[in-house]
Amino acid sequence: MxxxxxxxxxxxxxxxxxxxxxxxxxxxxxxxxxxxxxxxxYVLNFRGREMRVDLISKTKIExxxxxxxxxxxxxxxxxxxxxxxxxxxxxxxxxxxDVIRIRTGERGKEAI
Amino acid sequence: xxxxxxxxAWLLVSSALVLIMTPGLAFFYGGLVRRKNTxxxxxxxxxxxxxxxxxxxxxxxxxxxxxxxxxxIGNLDWAGLxxxxxxxxEAYAATVPHQAFMxxxxxxxxxxxxxxxxxxxDRMKFSAFMIFLLLWVTVVYSPIAHWVWAVGGWIxxxxxxxxxxxxxxxINAGAAALVGALYLGKRxxxxxxxxxxxxxxxxxxxxxxxxxxxxxxxxxxxxASGALATSAFVVTHTATAVAGLTWLIIGWLHKGNPSLxxxxxxxxxxLVAITPASGFVDxxxxxxxxxxxxxxxYAAVQFKNKKGFDDALDVWGVHGIGGTWxxxxxxxxxxxxxNSAGADGLFFGNAAQMIPQxxxxxxxxxxxxxxxxxxxxxxxxxxGLRVKPEEEAVGLDLGQHAEEAYxx
Numbered sequence: 001m002x003x004x005x006x007x008x009x010x011x012x013x014x015x016x017x018x019x020x021x022x023x024x025x026x027x028x029x030x031x032x033x034x035x036x037x038x039x040x041x042y043v044l045n046f047r048g049r050e051m052r053v054d055l056i057s058k059t060k061i062e063x064x065x066x067x068x069x070x071x072x073x074x075x076x077x078x079x080x081x082x083x084x085x086x087x088x089x090x091x092x093x094x095x096x097x098d099v100i101r102i103r104t105g106e107r108g109k110e111a112i
Numbered sequence: 113x114x115x116x117x118x119x120x121a122w123l124l125v126s127s128a129l130v131l132i133m134t135p136g137l138a139f140f141y142g143g144l145v146r147r148k149n150t151x152x153x154x155x156x157x158x159x160x161x162x163x164x165x166x167x168x169x170x171x172x173x174x175x176x177x178x179x180x181x182x183x184x185i186g187n188l189d190w191a192g193l194x195x196x197x198x199x200x201x202e203a204y205a206a207t208v209p210h211q212a213f214m215x216x217x218x219x220x221x222x223x224x225x226x227x228x229x230x231x232x233x234d235r236m237k238f239s240a241f242m243i244f245l246l247l248w249v250t251v252v253y254s255p256i257a258h259w260v261w262a263v264g265g266w267i268x269x270x271x272x273x274x275x276x277x278x279x280x281x282x283i284n285a286g287a288a289a290l291v292g293a294l295y296l297g298k299r300x301x302x303x304x305x306x307x308x309x310x311x312x313x314x315x316x317x318x319x320x321x322x323x324x325x326x327x328x329x330x331x332x333x334x335x336a337s338g339a340l341a342t343s344a345f346v347v348t349h350t351a352t353a354v355a356g357l358t359w360l361i362i363g364w365l366h367k368g369n370p371s372l373x374x375x376x377x378x379x380x381x382x383l384v385a386i387t388p389a390s391g392f393v394d395x396x397x398x399x400x401x402x403x404x405x406x407x408x409x410y411a412a413v414q415f416k417n418k419k420g421f422d423d424a425l426d427v428w429g430v431h432g433i434g435g436t437w438x439x440x441x442x443x444x445x446x447x448x449x450x451n452s453a454g455a456d457g458l459f460f461g462n463a464a465q466m467i468p469q470x471x472x473x474x475x476x477x478x479x480x481x482x483x484x485x486x487x488x489x490x491x492x493x494x495x496g497l498r499v500k501p502e503e504e505a506v507g508l509d510l511g512q513h514a515e516e517a518y519x520x
Contacts, residue, residue, distance in 0.1 A: 010148075011505035014305040053519070083502065 001096040001109065003064050004073050007035065008081040008089040010059045015080040017061070023076055025069065027112070031060040038086065058089065064096055064112055115200060116207035119336040123205070123212045126332025129325045130219035134161055134226050136321025140380070141230050142517075143314025144373075144425050146307060148507020149234045150517035156241055160226040163242065164249050168218040169193055175254035177204065177217065180264025185255050203263045205335040216332060217257070224253055224281045230425030231289030234299050235504055238512045240497045247487045252288065252480055256280050260472065267475065272468035273446055273454055275344065276333035278388025278438040279476040286432020287480035289423060295488045296497055298422035300504045307424075312372055319376040323352060326383045330390035343450055344390040347398035348383065354399050355382025358406025366410075374410075377430060381409035384434035389442040392454040397445035404441060409434050436473055443469035 008016060010032075017028060034055040065073055070093065077091055101111040138157035142150045164172070171191045178186030190196050193214065201210040225245050232241075259267040260280045267279070274280065299307065309315060330348040334341035359378020364370045385405035386398055393401065412429035423429065443466040446457035456462040491497055498504075503511030510516055 009505075011507075014301060018304070 001064060001099060001112065002067055002070055003062065003094050003096050004070070004077075004091065005060060005062045005094075006077050006081065006089060006091040007033065007037075007058050007060050008077070009083070009087065010057060012081045012083075013059045013061070016077055019076045019080045020063070020073070023072055025063060025065060025073060025076075027063060029062045031062070033058050033060045037090065056087070064099060066109055066112060113200060113202065113206045115209060116336070118338075119205075119207040120209065120212055122337035122341060123208050123216055123332060123335060126328035127212070127216045127219055129328025130216070130223065130332065131161070131325075133219075133322050133325035133329065134158075134223050136318045136325055137223065137226055138318070139314045140318025140322060140376075141233065141425055143311040143316075143318060144230070144309045145233055146507070147310040147518060148509055148516075150310065150509060151515050152238070152508030152512055153229060153233050154517075155238070155513060156229045156236075157226045159238075159242060160222050160229075160245060163245055164222045164225065165218060167246065167249060168214075168221050172221055172249060172254055173214050173217065175250070176221070176257040177214075177262045180258070180262060183259070183264055183266035183269060185258050186262055207336060213335065216335075220277055220281055220329075221249055221253055221257070224277075224285050225249055225288075227281070227285035227427055227431055228288045228292060229427075231293040231423045231427040232296050233424040234508060235296055235498050237495070237497065237499050238508075240491050240495055243491055243495070244487060247491075248288065248484065251487070252284065252483050253280075256284050256476055256479060259475070267468070267472045270468040270471060271455060271465075272472035273392055273442050273465070274388040274439065274472065275391035275442070276330045276387045278384075278435045278442065279472050282384045282387060282431040282435025283439065283473060283476045284435075284480045286428050286430075286435055287477045288484040289427035290432060291481050291484040292488065293421055293423040293428065295485065295492070298420075299424060300501055302422050303420060309373060315373055315376050319379055322380060323383065326352070326387075330387060334391060340391060340451055343394075347393055347395055347401075348386050348390050350395050351386035351389075351398040351402035351405065352379050352382040354402025355379060355385065355405040355409075358403050359410050362407060362410050366414075377413075377426065378406045378410070381405040381430050381434045384431055385409075385438035385441065387435070388438045389445060392442060392446035392451050392457075394445075394447065394450055397441075401438065401441045401445065404437050405434050408437050432477075436477075439469055439473045440466075 034057055036055055081088055099111040100107050134157055138154040142154045145153050174188050174190035175186050178190040181187050196210050196214050198209040200206050205213040225248050257280050259265040260274050327345055331341040331345040334344055356375050356379035360370055360375045363374040382402045382405045385401050389401055409430050412433040413426050416423055416429050444458045446454050447460045448456050455465050457465050
């Protein structure tokens with residue numbers, strides 16, 4: 001079992017989420033986050049005073065999947081979060097030891 | 113006639129009341145859009161206060177209310193408020209300074225284009241909006257205000273009754289909204305992505321300010337303090353409450369939930385519908401007008417949802433349809449017993465009153481649709497109307513204004 005986390009553009013969330021649902025990956029957790037990568041932020045104006053916003057509002061999605069779904073998930077996220085400009089985000093993959101469904105007590109793959 | 117201090121006080125207070133409807137509307141619309149477009153829609157409303165106030169003094173008032181040219185428009189004799197002084201103008205408001213009448217009318221010219229913003233929300237360039245605003249108040253608002261309200265205006269001459277702007281303000285804005293929504297096209301992701309109101313308490317705040325300000329709009333349109341203003345105040349309040357209640361109940365039965373946004377939208381529909389009738393009808397008639405406003409506008413919004421055109425915040429359904437119902441209802445329920453300067457309507461033995469009412473409605477719809485389309489077409493072919501797709505995705509607050517509504 002794997003955990004896939006991706007930091008993406010806020011405005012791409014719906015495309016990514018819909019594509020994942022269509023491919024059968026319906027379980028997802030979504031966070032509003034702020035952060036920065038190599039993208040340098042943007043400039044806001046307040047009464048003519050320029051302010052650099054260097055922590056950018058992003059969306060982080062998180063899903064737990066069976067190992068064999070990994071390539072599909074990565075492909076879907078890459079295709080749907082892509083603009084080609086700086087700031088498209090990153091995908092992180094890490095192993096998951098166990099999953100427990102609280103209501104039934106199921107464990108492992110059954111509980112995903 | 114000498115200046116009456118009571119009348120003048122009421123008209124100045126009413127002018128301030130009508131002004132606050134526009135920031136009220138900004139909150140109403142601001143709450144209904146997604147958070148990334150909050151500032152943009154509020155900014156468009158605020159821009160109406162800045163730009164239209166300026167043009168009104170320079171030439172707009174003269175084009176709307178100045179000396180008549182062929183029943184169609186005022187000439188520019190009163191440009192820059194030349195001759196519009198502190199002496200009363202007997203033809204418009206005999207007991208208040210002419211400038212008090214002028215500034216009261218300015219507030220109507222401000223809110224009318226602001227109403228259209230709801231239909232084109234979330235996708236229009238601010239530069240294109242400003243040019244649209246300038247052209248629209250000049251070639252759509254001023255002529256129609258002249259037709260209906262000015263001495264010599266052809267709809268006024270026909271005997272059509274429009275107490276506070278059912279045709280001039282609401283049908284006019286509702287028709288322009290329909291054209292704007294269709295010509296600009298849908299918001300990106302419409303029908304696919306959730307486009308939920310981001311702050312419903314803002315919607316309630318906006319509704320409250322609109323309701324409060326509308327007492328100036330309707331009761332102020334008596335242009336005098338006293339019996340008629342009181343009557344207009346009472347029927348305005350009654351129709352609004354009944355329409356909100358009607359929408360709430362219909363929506364509850366139809367969808368299963370009592371919706372706060374629905375209650376607010378219904379109240380606004382009631383305010384719209386009672387507007388042309390407010391100086392001519394009795395309280396029980398206003399109850400019927402309120403029921404009609406809640407029911408017809410609810411149906412119009414459902415119809416729009418089914419057809420799938422993206423009038424984002426339902427300007428057509430609430431103002432276009434509500435205004436049309438109000439103008440027709442004025443022809444049904446008006447009575448001379450309420451306002452001797454008015455006329456009796458269909459239910460009071462004068463079926464002929466329906467004819468000028470219907471002509472007034474049709475002329476406003478027709479003129480507003482055609483001229484709004486021409487304005488949008490010209491802007492689209494020159495500087496373009498819509499923001500870039502990626503800007504629309506990020507939101508207009510950042511894309512157009514570099515100011516976010518919610519930074520932290």
